[in-house]
Amino acid sequence: MDISQALKIVARTDPGMVRSQNEDAVFANPQRGFVVLADGMGGYNAGEVASGMATTVLGTELDKAFAQRPPHERVAGGKLWAHAALEAEIARANGAIYQAALSQPQYAGMGTTLVAAVFHDNSLTVAHIGDSRLYRLRGEEFQQITRDHSLLQEQIDSGMLTPEEAKHSQNKNLVTRALGVDPTVEPEIRDYEVRVGDVYLLCSDGLNDMVDDGEIGMTLSALAANLELCATQLIQMANDNGGRDNVSVILVKVAGDFGVPRGIASWLARLLAWLK
Template structure:
């Protein structure tokens, strides 16, 4: 598990935040928005709170256990609870301090457990999965462009040329309550998961991302830096952040190996 974040070639400061807890299978990426430095505050609050609270929750609850009310894995409930708490904290900070008024952040969080991964997201930060040679976007943007694509108003190619790329329809911290989108996916050995802010996918085509991951899948630190460099070489109009995770082996519950589910990458 490796992370890189960069201000890009145009912005004077970086409003993205990233956090990883490899031993617990947690990765978090947030892309802040707001007035001067407010976006950085929003994303920082979200990442720090969720990483701390989710880590604590994992010490007390088994994410693979089934919630009796919903019949879903507790991992989903835990993600939803912690994202909602972070939303409340960012919202309250924005309401109580004028310099932070209107701040918010996108968010994507992964929690690996029992040969599965629970992914919660809000906004247009993404998760991709490379399985074999196929790269798949497994989150769906909460954005105006995505709604226009879904309705057939524009094509994906037209969306890439749009000047409305940054209009999200859902963000953390803007309203008193927010509903994160959460899904659980099966995980296979040698899967590679990419979390990224839109500073990457707006600047680098999915096919270029795929080819980079294929070429450097045995060296994820280099792959992460290469992806950021590609975004900057193509203009770097936004902050760009990536987290890369390679699943080295299976991690079923029976092994009680949740705290060792992701081996450290060789440097």
Template sequence: MVSTLSSALEIVARTDPGMVRRHNEDAVFANPNQGFVILADGMGGYNAGEVASGMATMLLSTELETAFSAKPPHAIDSETGKTFAHRCILDKVALTNSAIHNAAESQPQYAGMGTTLVAALFYDNQVTVAHIGDSRLYRLRGEEFSAITRDHSLLQEQIDSGMILAEDAKYSQNKNLVTRALGVDPEVETEIHDYAVQPGDIYLLCSDGLNDMVEDEEIQITVQMLAANLELAATQLIQMANDNGGRDNVSVILVKVLSEFPATRGWWSKLLAWFR
């Protein structure tokens, strides 16, 4: 395992309240050295969404930083046969969910608060993506721009069942009704998957304040045109959302893969890998 991923990944994180909301209930976090990013879009009463998203990013990031400092994410978990990254993320998200839920239950001003979550951990030439709700992760690879995550929302369920055509989804009244959220219930199901990473890939995490305001095609063109300047790309994406109305908070995290980042293994692990 390399000691830092900051030379292999370029990361830019931005969040903006938008043009309508007085408070920013989104939160973003990036750890370039350990190669993970987190984005949360809070929901709830006055200030409660801000508390939920803030708790999500801070608690989860602290737990992951501690865990991955003690054990590398590529290590194989003996109980599940999957990477330590998988088990760790699922465990730490569950812990974070409980903390937010308990705060909502014990403090009346936070009753009903919750947050979406999308997190990406880069290690050993792959990325593990975990998400809850309708915040998204897109990947730009060459000319192909695609959503890696699938929304946990009533609208997505209606599209999947054929009740609504995908092209008509933007006009739906159910656009922002999520079917999963962090902190709302005592337990939550986290969707988690692994994907191979290639140098040149650009990953975009965003809250719905971006993709509700800007078409995917426009997002793709912007990221492609400004791929050499992620700072400007992030600024431009937020500006586009605000120019189109900015009805919600808007957050973006851009991650560009600059080079390969294979894990450094001991001689025994290398020997086992050679015989496989």
């Protein structure tokens, strides 16, 4: 099945109940099977600039990269093209944001979190920086796939805080990695198998700081058949609980198989494409 038919995608962003500016940005490319979410930081409108630059650069350049060759192809060293393209374009976005911050005083110190998901050949390649997250609902199991690059996560990992204590910490928004703050940045990039029926949620911390994981999971389970309603409900829940930050969600439901044909199936697929 063509990837644009195999994936159902909904992307939403909302300023929340407290902030006048929306420093989050979302991007979806159903034809190429990838989505990007960024949560900006910085004074004035600098956070909005950083997240907008991140989604624009990645959205434009990944589209070009995957038009050049499909994400599942192997390149030098056996690396997936999805990995190579994400590394290259994240570095490009990082450089663009960093240089803008250096050259324009009003943008000094700006940066953004990032989570990007590329679907290809019944697989998923995820790149993330900071504390924007990717979750997966598979059957009745709802789990966080990414691990925050944050002071809070480091405190949990070291045993200084329990996950329960972390919910009430004052250090929720201190990230240990961000896009555009330093000349170089190291994204965390991982691959996962995908199954038909999976629902993936990318979100800024404006959602998971306001709504606990259990409620998010129950909402996805109840409304997975209607992604538009599900996205609306998740944002509403965050706002009902105070909406102290901008809230962004991208939902991706896997509606069909999008494996790459191999062998005789591949030859037939190419023949049919040529005959069209």
